[in-house]
Amino acid sequence: MATVVYKVGNDISTDVIYPGRFMATVLPSETPLLAFADDAAFNAKLKAKQIPPGSVLLGGQNFGCGSSREQAVSCLKGHELIIVAKSFARIFLQNAINLGLRVVTCPNIEANVGDELEISATAVTNKSSGKEFFLVSLPKSRQAIIDAGGLIPFTRKRLLEGAQTTR
Amino acid sequence: MTTVEKILARASGLPSVKVGDVVEPKVDLAMSHENAALVINQFNEIYKGTNLTPKIWDASRVAVIFDHRVPAESAKTASNQKKVREFVGVQSVTKFHDIRGDVGGICHQILPENGYVRPGAVIVGTDSHTTSHGALGAFAFGIGATEMASVWALGVAVNVEVPPTIKVVVKGRFKKFVGAKDLILHLVGKLTAQGANFKVLEFHGPTIKQMNTSSRLTLCNMAVEAGATAGIVPADLETERYLREEAGVAEPIDFVASDQDAVYEQVIEINVAKLTPQIACPHTVDNVKPIDAVVGKKVHQVVIGSCTNGRLDDLAIAAKIMKGKKVSQGTRMLIFPASGKVFRQALAKGYVGAFMQAGAVVMNSGCGPCLGIHEGALGDGETALSTTNRNFKGRMGNPNSEVYLCSPAVAAASAITGVITNPQGGTN
Numbered sequence: 001m002a003t004v005v006y007k008v009g010n011d012i013s014t015d016v017i018y019p020g021r022f023m024a025t026v027l028p029s030e031t032p033l034l035a036f037a038d039d040a041a042f043n044a045k046l047k048a049k050q051i052p053p054g055s056v057l058l059g060g061q062n063f064g065c066g067s068s069r070e071q072a073v074s075c076l077k078g079h080e081l082i083i084v085a086k087s088f089a090r091i092f093l094q095n096a097i098n099l100g101l102r103v104v105t106c107p108n109i110e111a112n113v114g115d116e117l118e119i120s121a122t123a124v125t126n127k128s129s130g131k132e133f134f135l136v137s138l139p140k141s142r143q144a145i146i147d148a149g150g151l152i153p154f155t156r157k158r159l160l161e162g163a164q165t166t167r
Numbered sequence: 168m169t170t171v172e173k174i175l176a177r178a179s180g181l182p183s184v185k186v187g188d189v190v191e192p193k194v195d196l197a198m199s200h201e202n203a204a205l206v207i208n209q210f211n212e213i214y215k216g217t218n219l220t221p222k223i224w225d226a227s228r229v230a231v232i233f234d235h236r237v238p239a240e241s242a243k244t245a246s247n248q249k250k251v252r253e254f255v256g257v258q259s260v261t262k263f264h265d266i267r268g269d270v271g272g273i274c275h276q277i278l279p280e281n282g283y284v285r286p287g288a289v290i291v292g293t294d295s296h297t298t299s300h301g302a303l304g305a306f307a308f309g310i311g312a313t314e315m316a317s318v319w320a321l322g323v324a325v326n327v328e329v330p331p332t333i334k335v336v337v338k339g340r341f342k343k344f345v346g347a348k349d350l351i352l353h354l355v356g357k358l359t360a361q362g363a364n365f366k367v368l369e370f371h372g373p374t375i376k377q378m379n380t381s382s383r384l385t386l387c388n389m390a391v392e393a394g395a396t397a398g399i400v401p402a403d404l405e406t407e408r409y410l411r412e413e414a415g416v417a418e419p420i421d422f423v424a425s426d427q428d429a430v431y432e433q434v435i436e437i438n439v440a441k442l443t444p445q446i447a448c449p450h451t452v453d454n455v456k457p458i459d460a461v462v463g464k465k466v467h468q469v470v471i472g473s474c475t476n477g478r479l480d481d482l483a484i485a486a487k488i489m490k491g492k493k494v495s496q497g498t499r500m501l502i503f504p505a506s507g508k509v510f511r512q513a514l515a516k517g518y519v520g521a522f523m524q525a526g527a528v529v530m531n532s533g534c535g536p537c538l539g540i541h542e543g544a545l546g547d548g549e550t551a552l553s554t555t556n557r558n559f560k561g562r563m564g565n566p567n568s569e570v571y572l573c574s575p576a577v578a579a580a581s582a583i584t585g586v587i588t589n590p591q592g593g594t595n
């Protein structure tokens with residue numbers, strides 16, 4: 001069971017998730033402190049570790065639009081949030097898969113802060129309202145990256161396989 | 168097949184591909200800017216625990232351009248840039264553009280300007296506006312830093328889903344002071360910020376045929392603001408002219424075009440004959456209104472530049488409007504040419520002098536205020552009018568400010584009056 005801790009609207013850009021002025025900060029150990037930096041209240045809660053890992057950040061449509069900055073993913077991954085959104089922008093979705101941030105596309109989701117969600121392979125159930133919403137599963141090829149533990153181990157494996165065949 | 172399907176099929180060594188197929192195209196060009204610092208971290212991470220030495224698969228296909236924070240605004244940025252500089256030296260990356268007046272500039276200007284972009288190529292960049300390069304008939308899209316690290320290691324993009332294509336057919340003649348920027352703002356407003364998510368926008372029609380490459384770059388640059396994976400103008404005679412005359416490319420050019428029976432997800436027709444200047448209002452790029460809706464709005468800062476509208480023809484139209492006039496008291500005007508080359512051309516043509524005489528500040532080439540990192544941040548409650556491509560909350564360095572987006576002509580006319588002004592006047 002995962003609790004919805006925060007809810008945002010449509011078209012939340014990576015500038016909102018991770019403001020451009022912090023782009024010189026790149027380390028995954030530092031970016032989580034700057035998640036939603038301009039949203040003082042939420043940022044403070046995150047920084048104070050008041051939000052338990054595995055909590056849900058509920059997004060609307062086109063979550064993560066705009067800049068390709070990967071800090072927008074690593075800053076959320078650092079808090080082990082699960083992002084449930086009606087839809088994701090392409091680069092954000094791919095970055096999330098590459099870094100192992102859990103993202104769930106659930107086009108009709110209805111939930112509020114405080115609701116408890118149960119996420120299965122095919123649906124999200126809002127235990128608080130009793131309603132169930134189908135989710136869009138990821139294409140198989142992306143699952144392969146997730147199964148490998150992210151794009152870095154996936155690429156490492158491919159490199160080693162390649163190194164072997166040319167030997 | 169569509170142009171992008173053909174490019175992907177060839178780069179993936181397949182006779183054909185269709186929408187939804189997952190392919191692994193070979194990458195022709197892999198571009199990064201300062202975020203190469205993060206790519207380097209991830210790249211080294213890939214090699215951890217193996218006994219292989221980190222080595223870029225083909226250094227001649229990698230480009231690194233410093234533009235986002237130039238010259239460095241902080242010790243942290245300077246140290247990141249130093250690290251990247253050392254790395255490109257060790258890896259023998261020759262397409263490296265440091266902070267320089269001769270070869271420097273914004274990445275999306277440097278790539279076409281130097282002939283690095285070719286029709287039919289697969290181009291990836293750690294920047295969402297990599298879509299720009301579709302203007303020369305390439306399939307160009309933005310990726311994250313980890314994905315770039317994977318490309319550096321393997322030379323392929325490992326997870327590309329063949330996107331559906333929306334065909335955009337543009338007809339009609341633009342009115343005076345209306346152009347590519349107004350067209351793309353109009354289209355983004357129509358499609359919404361997610362209307363083309365995961366899709367390609369392929370531009371056609373007589374208006375596009377007559378458009379120069381600079382304007383096509385403006386169009387494809389902002390395709391991503393409708394969520395598009397890529398924008399593309401299939402290569403034609405204008406592409407060839409640009410590559411030969413402006414980019415100095417001598418090699419044969421490969422014209423990849425969509426088949427007659429190519430399948431499109433949707434066809435959108437636009438007639439620009441009646442289009443007026445368009446403005447994207449705060450805080451989303453798709454909040455687009457005809458200029459009449461916002462005429463008279465006070466602006467504290469006017470910005471002309473960026474990868475969207477910082478090229479010579481953008482500066483030419485602004486200089487024409489500004490010549491002999493003054494920037495309104497209470498309004499600042501910042502102009503940043505897209506590259507050192509553009510800057511030098513603008514100097515030679517007298518534009519820079521005209522801007523400065525008028526009271527504008529001409530800044531070094533780079534991203535400048537576009538993403539609010541070091542130069543040209545806004546004060547609380549201030550309003551900017553800018554030829555850049557994003558107006559998200561906080562984009563120009565301050566969440567308590569607003570950014571309106573427009574064409575260079577509108578920006579120049581408004582700098583003189585201090586309020587949003589239609590350059591067409593009341594008579595057109």
Ligand code: SF4
Pocket residue numbers: 234235273274275294296473474475533534537538555556
């Ligand atoms: S000018 Fe602006 S949009 Fe273009 S690359 Fe630089 S920061 Fe990005």
